[in-house]
Amino acid sequence: MPNAASLDLLTHLRELLGEAHVLTEGDLSAYEQDWRKRTRGKALAVVRPSKTQEVAEVVKACAKAGVSIVPQGGNTGLVVGGIPDDTGTQVLLSLQRMNAVRAVDTDNLTLTVEAGCVLQNLQQAAEQAGFLFPLSLGAEGSCTIGGNLATNAGGTQVLRYGNARELCLGLEVVTAQGEVMHSLSGLRKDNTGYDLRNLMIGSEGTLGIITAATMKLYPMPAVSLTAWAAVPSVACAVKLLGLAHQHLGAGLTGFEMMGQFALHLVDKHYPHLRVPLWQDTPYCVLLENSDSESEAHARERFEHLLGLAFEDGCVSDAVVAESLSQARNLWHIRESITLAQAEEGLNIKHDISVPISSIPNFVEATDALLMREIPGIRLVNFGHLGDGNLHYNVQAPEHCDTKAFLRDNEDRVNTWVYQSVKRFGGSISAEHGVGSMKVDSLPDYKDPVALALMQHIKRALDPQGLLNPGRVVR
Ligand code: FAD
Ligand code: MLT
Ligand code: ZN
Structure with missing residues (x-):
C-alpha cells in the first residue's frame, strides 16, 4: 500500500501527464517482467510521458519525493536492468510514447x-x-x-x-x-x-x-550477399574470419558463428526454417558480404574466398544464398536461436568477449570444464565471432528439473565461465550490459580503479541515487 508521500506523488504525476499515462492497476507485466521471464518487479506506477519537458517534470517530482526511477524502452534487455525492483516504490518511466x-x-x-x-x-x-x-x-x-x-x-x-x-x-x-x-x-x-x-x-x-x-x-550498399558455411572447429571459424577480412575488406559486414546444439534447437522448435548443413559439423558460420559495385562482383569475391577456405580445409561445405528471401531465411535462423533456447526452457545466459585469437582455447577449456563438472550439460554457443563476442549459454541436461538445476548450478556455472573469461583477458559483458544481473559480479572482474571512478561519477551526477539504483554500480 503506497504511503501518503507516494500518494501525493501519484496525484502530482497525474496532473503532469494525465490519468491515462500514470498506470497503477491492471496487467502491468509488459513493464514489470523481464524479457526472459526470469524476474518480476512491482512498480509504484508506470508513467508514460510524451515529450522531453514531461520527462524533466517527472524527474523533478520524483527527486522531490525521494522516489527512484527506472527508465524503460522496449523491455528487451537481457540483464534485468529495465524493470522495477519488487518493493512497489519505484516509478517505471516508459519512453514508448516518445517515438517520433x-x-x-x-x-x-x-x-x-x-x-x-x-x-x-x-x-x-x-x-x-x-x-x-x-x-x-x-x-x-x-x-x-x-x-x-x-x-x-x-x-x-x-x-x-x-x-x-x-x-x-x-x-x-x-x-x-x-x-x-x-x-x-x-x-x-x-x-x-x-x-x-x-x-x-x-x-x-x-x-x-x-x-x-x-x-x-x-x-546503402548496392548489394549484400549471405553465405552459410560448415566449419570443422572453432579454430577453423577464426581462420575463416581472417581470410574474410583479407579478401572482402570493408565488404565483410557480418560474421556469426553457431554451434551444433544451438542449431539443433532451432531445427527442433522451428523446423520450417530448414537449417542447412548443421547435422554433420560442430559449427556453422554465417557471413555477409556487402558490395558497392554489383551482385556479380560480390558473388565473385565470395566464391573466391570460399574456394580458398575449402582448399585450406577451414570450410567443409558452404552455400551462398541465391535470393534475398534465402538470405533473409539464413539470418532468421541465426536470430531465432534466442527464441528456440527460450522454447527449450530456462537457461543460463552469458554474453562474453575475449580476444578473437583466444576464442578457440577459451571454448575448448570452458567446454571441458563444464562438461566434466556437470555431465549431460548442454552448451548453446553462438554469437558475433567477428567481434570476439560469444553467447556462451548453458541449458540444463535433458529431462531434468530446470528450476532445481538453476537453483543449484547457476552461480557456480557463472563463476566457472567468468573465471575462464578472466583467464583469457575478456569481459563478462560484451554487449548486453550489467543491469542487476551482473552488478554483484562486476567487482571481481573489473579493474578496481575503474570501478571506483564509475562509483564517483554515479555519485556526482546522481547524488540522491534515484536513477535506476542497484544497476551497473552499487
Ligand atoms: P530496455 O530493455 O527497455 O532497457 C535496457 C536498459 O536501458 C535498462 O537499464 C533501462 O533502464 C535502460 N534504458 C532504456 N531506455 C532508456 C532511455 N531512454 N534512457 C536511459 N536509459 C534507458 N543486444 C545486443 O546488444 N545485441 C544483440 O544482438 C541482441 N539481440 C537480442 C535478441 C533478442 C531476441 C532479445 C530479446 C534481446 C537482444 N538484445 C541484444 C538485448 C536488447 O535487445 C538490447 O539490450 C537493447 O538495446 C535493449 O533495448 P530496449 O529498448 O528494449 O531497452
Ligand atoms: C544475439 O546475439 O542473438 C543476442 O545478443 C541475444 C542473445 O544473447 O540471446
Ligand atoms: Zn548478441
Whole structure:
C-alpha cells in the first residue's frame, strides 16, 4: 500500500501527464517482467510521458519525493536492468510514447529521433531516405534507440559499423535533477571538453534519461550477399574470419558463428526454417558480404574466398544464398536461436568477449570444464565471432528439473565461465550490459580503479541515487 508521500506523488504525476499515462492497476507485466521471464518487479506506477519537458517534470517530482526511477524502452534487455525492483516504490518511466523521427538530414548524413523510436522504424526511416542505419539485432522489432544507446547495443553489423556508441553523434538527456542537456548538434568534430555523450551511452539509465538522439546515416550498399558455411572447429571459424577480412575488406559486414546444439534447437522448435548443413559439423558460420559495385562482383569475391577456405580445409561445405528471401531465411535462423533456447526452457545466459585469437582455447577449456563438472550439460554457443563476442549459454541436461538445476548450478556455472573469461583477458559483458544481473559480479572482474571512478561519477551526477539504483554500480 503506497504511503501518503507516494500518494501525493501519484496525484502530482497525474496532473503532469494525465490519468491515462500514470498506470497503477491492471496487467502491468509488459513493464514489470523481464524479457526472459526470469524476474518480476512491482512498480509504484508506470508513467508514460510524451515529450522531453514531461520527462524533466517527472524527474523533478520524483527527486522531490525521494522516489527512484527506472527508465524503460522496449523491455528487451537481457540483464534485468529495465524493470522495477519488487518493493512497489519505484516509478517505471516508459519512453514508448516518445517515438517520433524528428529529422532526416541527408546533407549531414544524420537522423534525429526520440528515444522511444523502435529500432526497426529508424532503419526504415533511413531506408526511405536512401540510406542505411546499420544497427541490427534480433530484437529490432521492439527494442528502442534509447535502450540501444543506454546499453550500447551491438548486434550483427558491429565488425563493420561499430556498436550503438559509434553510430551516435548527439544526445538529448534529462539529468537526475530534471534539467535537459541539449547536445543534439550532430557535429562530427567537437572537442570542447569531457565526452558526456559517450558517458551517457552504456550507462543503462543510471546517469540520465536519454530523450532523443542524433544518429549517423551510411550509404546503402548496392548489394549484400549471405553465405552459410560448415566449419570443422572453432579454430577453423577464426581462420575463416581472417581470410574474410583479407579478401572482402570493408565488404565483410557480418560474421556469426553457431554451434551444433544451438542449431539443433532451432531445427527442433522451428523446423520450417530448414537449417542447412548443421547435422554433420560442430559449427556453422554465417557471413555477409556487402558490395558497392554489383551482385556479380560480390558473388565473385565470395566464391573466391570460399574456394580458398575449402582448399585450406577451414570450410567443409558452404552455400551462398541465391535470393534475398534465402538470405533473409539464413539470418532468421541465426536470430531465432534466442527464441528456440527460450522454447527449450530456462537457461543460463552469458554474453562474453575475449580476444578473437583466444576464442578457440577459451571454448575448448570452458567446454571441458563444464562438461566434466556437470555431465549431460548442454552448451548453446553462438554469437558475433567477428567481434570476439560469444553467447556462451548453458541449458540444463535433458529431462531434468530446470528450476532445481538453476537453483543449484547457476552461480557456480557463472563463476566457472567468468573465471575462464578472466583467464583469457575478456569481459563478462560484451554487449548486453550489467543491469542487476551482473552488478554483484562486476567487482571481481573489473579493474578496481575503474570501478571506483564509475562509483564517483554515479555519485556526482546522481547524488540522491534515484536513477535506476542497484544497476551497473552499487
Ligand atoms: P530496455 O530493455 O527497455 O532497457 C535496457 C536498459 O536501458 C535498462 O537499464 C533501462 O533502464 C535502460 N534504458 C532504456 N531506455 C532508456 C532511455 N531512454 N534512457 C536511459 N536509459 C534507458 N543486444 C545486443 O546488444 N545485441 C544483440 O544482438 C541482441 N539481440 C537480442 C535478441 C533478442 C531476441 C532479445 C530479446 C534481446 C537482444 N538484445 C541484444 C538485448 C536488447 O535487445 C538490447 O539490450 C537493447 O538495446 C535493449 O533495448 P530496449 O529498448 O528494449 O531497452
Ligand atoms: C544475439 O546475439 O542473438 C543476442 O545478443 C541475444 C542473445 O544473447 O540471446
Ligand atoms: Zn548478441
